[in-house]
Structure formats: C-alpha cells, structure tokens
Amino acid sequence: MIVVSTVDELRRARHTLASPLGFIPTMGFLHAGHLGLVRVAREQNPSVAVSIFVNPTQFGPNEDFASYPRDLDRDLHLLAEAGVDLVFTPSVEEIYPPGFSTFVDVGPIAERLEGKSRPGHFRGVATVVARLFNLFQPQRAYFGQKDGQQCVVVKKLTTELGFPIDIVVVPTVREPDGLALSSRNVYLTPVERVAARVLSASLRSARVAFQKGERSGEELRRLIQSQIEREPLAKLDYVSVADAMTLEEVDRIEGPVMVSLAVRIGRARLIDNEILG
Ligand code: PAF
DSSP states (O other), X not given: XXXXXXXXXXXXXXXXXXXXXXXEEEOSSOOHHHHHHHHHHHHHOXXXXXXXXXXXXXXXXXXXXXXXXXXXXXXXXXXHHTTOSXXXXXXXXXXSOTTOOOOOOXXXXXXXXXXXXXXXXXXXXXXXXXXXXXXXXXXXXXXXXXXXXXXXXXXXXXXHHTOOOEEEEEOOOBOTTSOBOOXXXXXXXXXXXXXXXXXXXXXXXXXXXXXXXXXXXXXXXXXXXHHHHTSTTEEEEEEEEEETXXXXXXXXXXXXXXXXXXXXXXXXXXXXXXXXX
C-alpha cells in the first residue's frame, strides 16, 4: 500500500494505479462502516484509494474539530489489511494552501436539515470532496447512507460540476442493537450508549407505521419525536420526513422520502436516517 501526504506525491502515485479507480474519502478513525465501503470498492474496481483528512472547513466554530478522534497508525493498518492500494493523508495546508478562497456552494439543499443546524457544513464538505475528486480522478466514489444528506449533496455537485464519477451509496452498517456506526460513537459513556439505541428504534417505528399505510409526514415526525422525548438522555435537534431528492419536507408521502433525525446524547451529536417508499 502506498501512503502519500502531498499533492505532488499523490499525482505521481495515481498514475501507477489501474483504472477504474474506486475512491473513498474519510476523516479517519475508521470503523466497520468505512471498511464496508472499501470492501464494495474492492469488489468493483482493480484499484482502491482512500483519503484520511479531518476537514476543518466542515466544522463550525463551536464543533469538535480539535477533539475529533484520530488514530492514523490504526487506520493505515486496517486499510492495508483491507487491500487498499493508495492512501492520502494530507495536512490542512496541503488541501487549503495559504490564500485558498474557492468554495463549492450547492444551494438550498445544503441549508436544510444538517445544514440548518450546522451552517456552512456542506460548503466545507462539497469543497473538499470536489478538491479530492480533482486530485484522485476516480471513476467511482463511495459514500455511506448514514450521512444521507451528504450523499444527496455529493450527487448534486458531481452532476452539476460534470465530474465523470459514479457515486455509489452503500447501506448503513449498524451495531447488533441498531445503532448506526459512527466515529463519534466513542464520545458516548456506557449509559449514553444504551440511550443511543433510541435513534434507530424510532426510525424502525416510522418504518412499521409506513408499512401499515401511514402516509402523513407530520404523523411520522410526531411518532419519532415522541419516542425521542421518552428517552431522558436524548435531546432532539431535528426530525425530518423529506423528499429524498430535494430534501423538502413533505406533508403527504407519495414518492421516496428520507426520514432523518439528529439527536444530542451527552457530548455526542448523532444522526441517522432511513429511506421509505
Ligand atoms: O463523511 C465524511 O467523513 C466527510 O464528510 C468527508 C466526505 C470525508 C468529507 O470530509
């Protein structure tokens, strides 16, 4: 496995890789969800590349950029075992050289849901993803459904900026009790970890209600909200039942919707979602 940390080294190493290249952008502290993306990429491409970069521009001023969990040695070990060909571990200056001022703004879909709670978050995500797509020039890129809105944002920027890249969305990997895997789960104390089951449990209730014929967006939002409110350690940030493409809230479910929520439990802010219909 080749490990590089500068743009020049990356360009040289990229030329040695067979196409199609499957690319997985990450912020490191890898878990089984990331390794699932690597596995799918491995099955679909002769070469697989991963970036590990905790991207400062997608964190708000009071968010956890400084304390975001990092363990590069462990990550590299896991990626080597998983058969990755190339890993890029740039510094902040390598991605954002002094004077950097070009940003990607995908418009209103970036201002809903996560974007409302985390202003500027998707501008940072879209900018770094576009930068990495340009550097790696992959044929396919892999993202987890757990970050549902991020998948929508990345698909939109890929289409509108004309990147010839297939965006492959891989289902969320969950713990046996339903909790979606996330690097931020390490923030949970044992008691909070038990409480965190409420996210996936509330989504499951919404799915069951939908399967029984419920088509009111408001009813599903109410159902999820009432379940979160019954968990004393959980503080609901938002719950949404939105059109899966535009992310606009829906009154009546007539096509695919993304049911999503963000919840604070202790230090952790957790998100989860499910596509219905
Ligand atoms: O999903 C993530 O880990 C990040 O948002 C990404 C796509 C690597 C961009 O920094």
